[in-house]
Amino acid sequence: MSEKLKKSCAVLAAALMAASMWFWVQHIAIPHQVSESEAKGIPRGNLSDLYPRWLGTRELLSHGRDPYGSDVTREIQAGYYGRAIDAARPNDPKDQQAFAYPLYIVFVLAPTIGLPFPVVQKIFLVLLVLLTAASVPLWLRALGWRITAAWQLVWILLITGCFPAIQGFKLQQLTLLVAALVAASLYCIVRRRLALAGALLALSGIKPQLVVLIIAALCIWVVGNWKERQRLLWSFAGVMTILVLGAEFLLPGWIGEFRLAVAAYYQYTGGGQSVMNLSLTPLWGKVASVVLVSALFVSLWKVRRAAADTAAFRWAFSLVLATTLLVVPMYAPYNQLLLVPGLLWIAQGIQPLWNRNFLSRFLITLTALVVLWPWLAAGALAVALVFLPSHVVEKAWPMPLYTSLAIPVMTVATLAAGRSLVSKESPFPPR
Numbered sequence: 001m002s003e004k005l006k007k008s009c010a011v012l013a014a015a016l017m018a019a020s021m022w023f024w025v026q027h028i029a030i031p032h033q034v035s036e037s038e039a040k041g042i043p044r045g046n047l048s049d050l051y052p053r054w055l056g057t058r059e060l061l062s063h064g065r066d067p068y069g070s071d072v073t074r075e076i077q078a079g080y081y082g083r084a085i086d087a088a089r090p091n092d093p094k095d096q097q098a099f100a101y102p103l104y105i106v107f108v109l110a111p112t113i114g115l116p117f118p119v120v121q122k123i124f125l126v127l128l129v130l131l132t133a134a135s136v137p138l139w140l141r142a143l144g145w146r147i148t149a150a151w152q153l154v155w156i157l158l159i160t161g162c163f164p165a166i167q168g169f170k171l172q173q174l175t176l177l178v179a180a181l182v183a184a185s186l187y188c189i190v191r192r193r194l195a196l197a198g199a200l201l202a203l204s205g206i207k208p209q210l211v212v213l214i215i216a217a218l219c220i221w222v223v224g225n226w227k228e229r230q231r232l233l234w235s236f237a238g239v240m241t242i243l244v245l246g247a248e249f250l251l252p253g254w255i256g257e258f259r260l261a262v263a264a265y266y267q268y269t270g271g272g273q274s275v276m277n278l279s280l281t282p283l284w285g286k287v288a289s290v291v292l293v294s295a296l297f298v299s300l301w302k303v304r305r306a307a308a309d310t311a312a313f314r315w316a317f318s319l320v321l322a323t324t325l326l327v328v329p330m331y332a333p334y335n336q337l338l339l340v341p342g343l344l345w346i347a348q349g350i351q352p353l354w355n356r357n358f359l360s361r362f363l364i365t366l367t368a369l370v371v372l373w374p375w376l377a378a379g380a381l382a383v384a385l386v387f388l389p390s391h392v393v394e395k396a397w398p399m400p401l402y403t404s405l406a407i408p409v410m411t412v413a414t415l416a417a418g419r420s421l422v423s424k425e426s427p428f429p430p431r
Helices: 003-040 050-063 070-080 103-112 117-142 149-160 163-171 175-190 194-206 208-224 226-250 254-268 275-279 282-302 311-327 333-348 350-356 358-387 390-394 406-417
Strands: none
Touching: 003 149, 003 163, 003 358, 003 390, 050 070, 050 103, 050 117, 103 117, 103 194, 103 226, 117 149, 117 163, 117 175, 117 333, 149 333, 163 175, 163 333, 175 194, 175 208, 175 333, 194 208, 194 226, 208 226, 208 282, 208 311, 226 254, 275 282, 275 311, 275 406, 282 311, 311 333, 311 406, 333 350, 333 358, 333 406, 350 358, 350 406, 358 390, 358 406
């Protein structure tokens, strides 16, 4: 098979996989949710994760109201769910959709408050799709993986057509913005634009739980060569200080309110279960998380002197982001966009990793299976819908989600198995 034909087949296969996932979401998963909501009286409004942040921003900047206040929370529920939720109704959602974000998110959303929310939704959807697609070449360049435009298109189709991305698009989830900012930041680090990298990293702090580990890891990396890398830390600290103090000027004491909002969020959503907690038990999940993070930082300390263009650095930030998905106290598929660099790293070094030993081959095989399963299941359900009644197919609607918990676990395991293949002196050769 010629290289041109191989590329064409790969693009076609990626497009079909993406199309099958979009079809499953639009014609199987969403109709099931709608019918279930109608049967149980579960309210459905705009269901946009952007809406609570947007309304809170509008109320603060336009009317001087506290976005963390209970009155604003009730207004948020009226838009998000279609009405305020009622604890007396057993089928009503438990998530109050309160403004549980750092207040400085208002600086990101401020330009949108003069527009009707349906318009903001459409603009933000287009923005998220473009940012997610643009993050792919940024990740590739950060990893030093030079591939042709056709193969880049394959990865763009797969990533914008995976369930985590589609869920993020449907919900207008800010995780996708955070993932794009982190990708841009790490690309700037590799390009030695450390001041810009620090500023982008600070902006990604709108979801601090997703970036706390990568920030800590980069602080260790800065210490490894303070003289040349300190600009990253000063830039990050400067921009973050401006954001925090600017928010304090708008709403004095917001940090205390934010902490209370986060504590309440974890309470009404079931304690903030991480992947480790769900995979094991709450107790053993916490123990495993502590062990995992401790081992991670030992590894980070060992590679702290590695230059940004080495395999050791690329492996380290891929592992940090993947580990974040295991220990962050909230499980949501859209967060899996942070697994993209780890999966790209595995794909880039698959040949030496495959040749290493039986364990590596076993882990690669399992990782490939759990990652590919959602597309295969979505495609099978899409075909089944042609031959079977929709109500029969809808009974099997969760099939593509069966491996959701396994994907971050296997990604971390395979990355850990690849540790011996990297050193600060020998990056993977570009391919």
